[in-house]
Amino acid sequence: MPIPALEAELGWLGLRLCGGLYPDSDDTHAAGAGTLLLVGNAGDGMWAAFNRDCQPATRVGIADPLDGWIRRTVGAIARSAEARAIFPADGPPFAPFQRWAMRAEPVYPSPLGVLIHPTFGLWHAYRAALAFPDVLTLPPLPPIPHPCTSCQEKPCLAACPVVALSPDGYDVPHCAAHVRAAAGRPCRAFGCAARRACPVGKSYRYPPDQAAFHMQGFLARLPVTDGTK
Ligand code: B12
Known part of the structure; x- marks a missing residue:
């Protein structure tokens, strides 16, 4: 599946492609993968799509309905893209999503521990990694500085x-x-x-x-x- 088509499929779910990375050879969670593309949410887009597909009344009594919805929808996209989906909650041991994210897009550890994004601030999260067997071409990381460095008051x-x-x-x-x-x-x-x-x-x-x-x-x-x- 070409990247723009993948982005369109994810966009319908309120999700974004966060960038990609080439996993290290000792990265057991990504064994066999040549490239990982990270999928995440920012702001309220995913929330709107989740409420559209999985209305609150239908979620009663279901443990972690958001996790289930993500696994179904992103799992289906991964299959049609011939990729393997890895989810952040799979574990322990958990896949190193924060470490991966710092290599995929310009995010940095905030003083709170969660990663800060220069545009989305702390209002974003990672929902899956799509593991492709091939080595895909990835753009270089844009040189955007850590937003907390210039924040004096914290x-x-x-x-x-x-x-x-x-x-x-x-x-x-x-x-x-x-x-x-x-x-x-x-x-x-x-x-x-x-x-x-x-x-x-x-x-x-x-x-x-x-x-x-x-x-x-x-x-x-x-x-x-x-x-x-
Ligand atoms: C276990 C876990 C928790 C535990 C935390 C236990 C603890 N004692 O800290 C609990 C349940 C409490 C928790 C809570 C939350 N979590 Co949490 N959690 C995880 C989970 C599932 C595993 C983390 C882990 O052990 N990874 C394994 C290690 C090997 O992975 P790693 O990427 O290499 O981890 C590195 C980074 O964390 C990095 N790092 C972290 N801080 C810093 C700081 C510096 C200076 C540096 C250099 C590195 C660094 O160091 C780690 C080792 O290399 C991850 C998902 C995931 N798979 O990563 C989410 C995750 C970290 N959580 C996340 C979030 C958003 C939260 C909450 C804010 C959610 C909420 N309900 O609002 C809360 C509150 C956290 C807070 N206020 O800081 C997000 C963070 C997204 C982001 N922007 O960074 C993640 C990535 C899940 C996701 N879906 O995106 N979480």
Whole structure:
């Protein structure tokens, strides 16, 4: 399938082609692949397509309906493109999507750990890698600087109400305990306060229903604890 046709198929799902890379020979997740093309979402495009194809009433009682929809739709596109689909949640061991992404497009580790994109800010994610047996021609990475270098204030680091994110890392149990508690209602309703404080890509912020959906998914993956490590 030619790349423009692939982009059109993904576009119908609100997904984007994020670039590609040549996997290393020791990259077990991509064994046998000559090229990986990464597929991701940014802003609310995927959310609109997911709600069109998988309306909220039909999702009741289904564990991780977004994951199922992505596997069905992107899996079908991969088959017709004669590629193998690799998904971020397959594991452990998980495929190194963030490491791959830094080689495929100009994204960089933000102070929060998640990768920042110069246009989409923190409002993007990776949904699949398409592994092609052939070595395809890829454009060079554009020389775009890290957006956090020129951000003096770093409001993301001051925005978490329970300081779960710091230069020392991400305290997942502390974050989840807060998000589950009464005081965590704004995080549940609108998404992570630290991500929302980032000035980059504000127009791509997830709408509240999408942010709440992802936050619910995040909580569902973690055991309920009192927040201490
Ligand atoms: C396990 C996991 C989690 C765990 C985290 C456990 C922990 N203690 O950190 C939990 C469930 C808590 C979690 C939460 C979230 N996650 Co998560 N998670 C993953 C998952 C499935 C595996 C990560 C992993 O272990 N990879 C294996 C290693 C080998 O892969 P890697 O790419 O080489 O990893 C490297 C990078 O992480 C890199 N790195 C990370 N930070 C930094 C910083 C610097 C300075 C450098 C140099 C490198 C670096 O170092 C790693 C080792 O090389 C990935 C998907 C995936 N397959 O990668 C998503 C993923 C990392 N998560 C993602 C997201 C968006 C989230 C959430 C924000 C989701 C939400 N609901 O809103 C939350 C909150 C995170 C936050 N506030 O920071 C995205 C990040 C996208 C992006 N823009 O970067 C990913 C890629 C999934 C996706 N579909 O895109 N997550």
